[in-house]
Amino acid sequence: MSELKTGGQIIWESLIHEGVDVVFGLPGGAILPTYDDLYKYDYPIHHVLVTHEQGASHMADGYARATGKTGVCLATSGPGATNLITGLATAYMDSTPVVAITGQVPISLLGRDGFQEADIRAISMPVTKHNYLITDIKDLPAALKEAFYIARTGRPGPVLVDICKNVQQMTMEFTYPDTVYLPGYKPSLLTPDQDVIGRVAQLINEAQRPVIIAGQGVSMAKAENELRTLAEKANIPVATSLLGIGTIPATHPLSISWGGMHGEAYCNYALQECDVLFAIGARLDDRLTGAFSTFAPKANIIHVDLDPAEMGKNLTIHTPVVGDALMTLRALLPHVEPNEHPAWLAQINEWRAESVERDILTQETDELVAPYVMRQLWYATNQGDATIVTDVGQHQMWEAQYFNHTKPRSLLTSGGLGTMGYSLPAAIGAQIAKPDEEIWVVAGDGGFQMTMPELSTVMQERLPIKIAIINNGYLGMVRQWQDVFYNKRYVGTPLYNPDFVKIAEAYGIPGRAVTSKDDVYEAIRQAQMTDGPFLLDFQVEEFTNVYPMVAPGKSNADMIRRGHPIENQGA
Amino acid sequence: MSDTQIRRHTIIAWLEDKPSVLNRVTGLFSRRNFNIESLNVGHSETPGISRMTFVTLGTGRDLQQVTTQLDKLINVVHICDVTSEPAVVREMALIKVTATSQTRGEIMQLVEIYRASVVDVDMTSLIIQIVAPEDRVNSLISLLGNFGIEEMVRTGRVAMVRGNSSHGHNHGAREWTEVAPVDASLPVEQNGYH
Incomplete structure (x- = not known):
C-alpha cells in the first residue's frame, strides 16, 4: 500500500509530473493548505509571489507564449480567483495554454456565501476552454491530468481547476494517471483530405495575385519553415496577423508586414486586390479584416485552421480547410508549382514604396516620436534579437509597425482581448521562462500603471527586464479615436502621471527620462549595458497618431492615411 | 442549403452527465447569441450520457456555428442535425383547461380527434395530455384556448431518427463507449499534438 498523500501534495506532485517548475501566485485562506505542503515537502517548484493575481495569470500567459509550454498560476478563493479572470480571458482569446489552480471554500460552506466565496467555475466558464470544481479528492488527480492535457x-x-479547501487537506493513495478519458474531446493532428489539398494547390497554382496570411497557429504548429518554403517556392507575398508577427522574418523579401486596422497600407492594398488568399492559423478577426463583407473582395479565400468553429465564423470562406498548420503545409508543398508572379510583386513593391514615402520616419522631424523609438530599439537589439512584450494601444501598433520582428515568438501582445496592463507581468513570465533572453516591455503610460506594482516582482525575482514607456500623457489610442470620431472632445483621456523614473527608483530600479530624439539610441544602450532591470521614460510628442487607420466597421480599402485631411486637423 | 435562408433546425447532442454541463451549454448559447426555441434534456440509453434535443432558428452559417461551437465543449460527446433526416419528432404538453358541464363534452371530442388524453378531471377543469408533432400540439392548444387555458407546460421537441440510420445511435453512443483512454503521458508530439 502506497503512502497517503494530501490534496495539496497531490497538486504539487501532479505539477511535477507535468514538468512544471514554476508557478505564479498569491496565497490566501482557501489555498493555504496547498502552500503549506509546498513548504513542508520542499517540492522543486519555484513559486513567484505576485502583487495582484491578475499579474499571476498574465505571467503564466507570458511564460506560455514565450516557450509554448503550459503556464501555471495559483490563487485563493473569491477575490483571488476573480482577479485571475482578466488574464484568463486574455489567454483564452489568444489561445494560450494556461492552467489556473484556485482554492475554494470548504464543501461545508459551498453555496452559503461564505467568506471569500465566489462561484469561479461559473464565472470563468466563458473565458476558459474547460474548468473543474473539485469537491472530492478522488477526482483531483484525473482533473489535473485532464486540465494540462486540454x-x-x-x-x-x-483551464481552471477550483479545489475546495478541505479537499486539499483530505488524503488518499495517489498515483498520477497515465491516460485521460475524455470522450467528447478528440483533438488530432489533422491532415486535410487529399482532394482538399489538391483543390487548394490548384487555386494557388492558378492564382495571378496570391497572398498568404500567416497567424499564430503557424508558430504553435512550429511550421515557420514550411510556411517560408511555400512562399519562396511560388513567390507568394506573406502578410501576417498581429499575433502572427514573427512567423516570417519582417525583413524577408516576401514579407508584406501585417494587415488590418493599423497594418501597413501596402499590405491592406495587397489583401484587397489579391485573387487567392491563403489564410493559415489566423482566425481573421474584425481588426484584421475591417468590415467582413468588404474584405478581400476579389479573392477565393482559403482558410486553414484546426478549429472547425473558425470556418466561416466571420467571413464567407470559399475553401475551408480544417487542419493542423504543419500537416497542411507539408501535404500541400509537393503539389505547389514554382511560380514567379512578377507583375503582382512589382505592383506590391510600388505600393510599398508609396507607403515608405508617406511614412512618419521618412518625413524629417526633430520631435521625439514613438515610431523613431521603436526603430532605434530594433537597431539596438541587433536588428530584432530580443523579445518584446507590448501593452495595448498606440505604442503597441507602433511597435508592430517599426520593430521588424525576425524570429518566432518574439512579440508577446494581447491581440484579441486588448488587455491594458498585460505587458509588465507577461514579460516577467517570459523572462523567467527564458532567463538569457533580452526582454523589453514596451508600454504606454496608461497601461503601464495598471499593473505597475509588479515592479516589486521584477526586483524580488532579480529579473533583467528592460522597460520602455511611451509616455504621451494620454490614453493615446482612445484619444486618437476622440480625435477622429468625437471631434477632439478629450474626455477621460489626459493622464496625471507620476514621475516614472522616481517610481522605478522607489523599487530599486534605475531609470532615465528621454525627451530628445538625439538621446534615444544611447539611452537604450545604457539600459542594455546595465545589469538587471532598467526603465526608460520616453516623453514623446503628445498628439502623434497611428496611421494608417481603418475606422471600425469600415472597409480596409478606406484607410485614413497620414496626411489625410482628418489628420491635418490635428493639434 | 442556402446560407442566408433562415430555417428551423432540430439538433441532438449527447452530453457527458457531469456537473454544470447544462450551464456550459446554455452559457454558450447566450454568449454566442444563438437563437434557441426549445431545449429538452434527459437520460440516454448509455449510463453517464445525457441526450439533449434543441431547436434553433437560423441560416446555414448560424447552424454551422451552433454545432461547431457546441462540439468544442469538452463534455459534448456528439452532435447531429436531424432536420433533414427521416425522424420521429414529438412534443408533450399538459394543458389545464376550464371545463363546465356544458363544455366538457365538446372538449372530450377534441381530445379524441387529436388522440390526446384526459389525465385529470375536476368539477371546473380538465388536464389534457398530448404527445404529438409540434404543429398538432399547437393546433390543439389554439382550439382549447376558446375554453380558457388555466395552465400549460410543454416539454419542447424531442427527436429520434427512424430505422437503421447512420445518425443517432451508431454515430453517437457506440462511438463514445468505444473511445479508448488516450495515453497522455507521452510527449505531446508523439501523441500527435503540438
Whole structure:
C-alpha cells in the first residue's frame, strides 16, 4: 500500500509530473493548505509571489507564449480567483495554454456565501476552454491530468481547476494517471483530405495575385519553415496577423508586414486586390479584416485552421480547410508549382514604396516620436534579437509597425482581448521562462500603471527586464479615436502621471527620462549595458497618431492615411 | 442549403452527465447569441450520457456555428442535425383547461380527434395530455384556448431518427463507449499534438 498523500501534495506532485517548475501566485485562506505542503515537502517548484493575481495569470500567459509550454498560476478563493479572470480571458482569446489552480471554500460552506466565496467555475466558464470544481479528492488527480492535457492540445487555451479547501487537506493513495478519458474531446493532428489539398494547390497554382496570411497557429504548429518554403517556392507575398508577427522574418523579401486596422497600407492594398488568399492559423478577426463583407473582395479565400468553429465564423470562406498548420503545409508543398508572379510583386513593391514615402520616419522631424523609438530599439537589439512584450494601444501598433520582428515568438501582445496592463507581468513570465533572453516591455503610460506594482516582482525575482514607456500623457489610442470620431472632445483621456523614473527608483530600479530624439539610441544602450532591470521614460510628442487607420466597421480599402485631411486637423 | 435562408433546425447532442454541463451549454448559447426555441434534456440509453434535443432558428452559417461551437465543449460527446433526416419528432404538453358541464363534452371530442388524453378531471377543469408533432400540439392548444387555458407546460421537441440510420445511435453512443483512454503521458508530439 502506497503512502497517503494530501490534496495539496497531490497538486504539487501532479505539477511535477507535468514538468512544471514554476508557478505564479498569491496565497490566501482557501489555498493555504496547498502552500503549506509546498513548504513542508520542499517540492522543486519555484513559486513567484505576485502583487495582484491578475499579474499571476498574465505571467503564466507570458511564460506560455514565450516557450509554448503550459503556464501555471495559483490563487485563493473569491477575490483571488476573480482577479485571475482578466488574464484568463486574455489567454483564452489568444489561445494560450494556461492552467489556473484556485482554492475554494470548504464543501461545508459551498453555496452559503461564505467568506471569500465566489462561484469561479461559473464565472470563468466563458473565458476558459474547460474548468473543474473539485469537491472530492478522488477526482483531483484525473482533473489535473485532464486540465494540462486540454490546455496544451488542439487549439490551446486556459483551464481552471477550483479545489475546495478541505479537499486539499483530505488524503488518499495517489498515483498520477497515465491516460485521460475524455470522450467528447478528440483533438488530432489533422491532415486535410487529399482532394482538399489538391483543390487548394490548384487555386494557388492558378492564382495571378496570391497572398498568404500567416497567424499564430503557424508558430504553435512550429511550421515557420514550411510556411517560408511555400512562399519562396511560388513567390507568394506573406502578410501576417498581429499575433502572427514573427512567423516570417519582417525583413524577408516576401514579407508584406501585417494587415488590418493599423497594418501597413501596402499590405491592406495587397489583401484587397489579391485573387487567392491563403489564410493559415489566423482566425481573421474584425481588426484584421475591417468590415467582413468588404474584405478581400476579389479573392477565393482559403482558410486553414484546426478549429472547425473558425470556418466561416466571420467571413464567407470559399475553401475551408480544417487542419493542423504543419500537416497542411507539408501535404500541400509537393503539389505547389514554382511560380514567379512578377507583375503582382512589382505592383506590391510600388505600393510599398508609396507607403515608405508617406511614412512618419521618412518625413524629417526633430520631435521625439514613438515610431523613431521603436526603430532605434530594433537597431539596438541587433536588428530584432530580443523579445518584446507590448501593452495595448498606440505604442503597441507602433511597435508592430517599426520593430521588424525576425524570429518566432518574439512579440508577446494581447491581440484579441486588448488587455491594458498585460505587458509588465507577461514579460516577467517570459523572462523567467527564458532567463538569457533580452526582454523589453514596451508600454504606454496608461497601461503601464495598471499593473505597475509588479515592479516589486521584477526586483524580488532579480529579473533583467528592460522597460520602455511611451509616455504621451494620454490614453493615446482612445484619444486618437476622440480625435477622429468625437471631434477632439478629450474626455477621460489626459493622464496625471507620476514621475516614472522616481517610481522605478522607489523599487530599486534605475531609470532615465528621454525627451530628445538625439538621446534615444544611447539611452537604450545604457539600459542594455546595465545589469538587471532598467526603465526608460520616453516623453514623446503628445498628439502623434497611428496611421494608417481603418475606422471600425469600415472597409480596409478606406484607410485614413497620414496626411489625410482628418489628420491635418490635428493639434 | 442556402446560407442566408433562415430555417428551423432540430439538433441532438449527447452530453457527458457531469456537473454544470447544462450551464456550459446554455452559457454558450447566450454568449454566442444563438437563437434557441426549445431545449429538452434527459437520460440516454448509455449510463453517464445525457441526450439533449434543441431547436434553433437560423441560416446555414448560424447552424454551422451552433454545432461547431457546441462540439468544442469538452463534455459534448456528439452532435447531429436531424432536420433533414427521416425522424420521429414529438412534443408533450399538459394543458389545464376550464371545463363546465356544458363544455366538457365538446372538449372530450377534441381530445379524441387529436388522440390526446384526459389525465385529470375536476368539477371546473380538465388536464389534457398530448404527445404529438409540434404543429398538432399547437393546433390543439389554439382550439382549447376558446375554453380558457388555466395552465400549460410543454416539454419542447424531442427527436429520434427512424430505422437503421447512420445518425443517432451508431454515430453517437457506440462511438463514445468505444473511445479508448488516450495515453497522455507521452510527449505531446508523439501523441500527435503540438
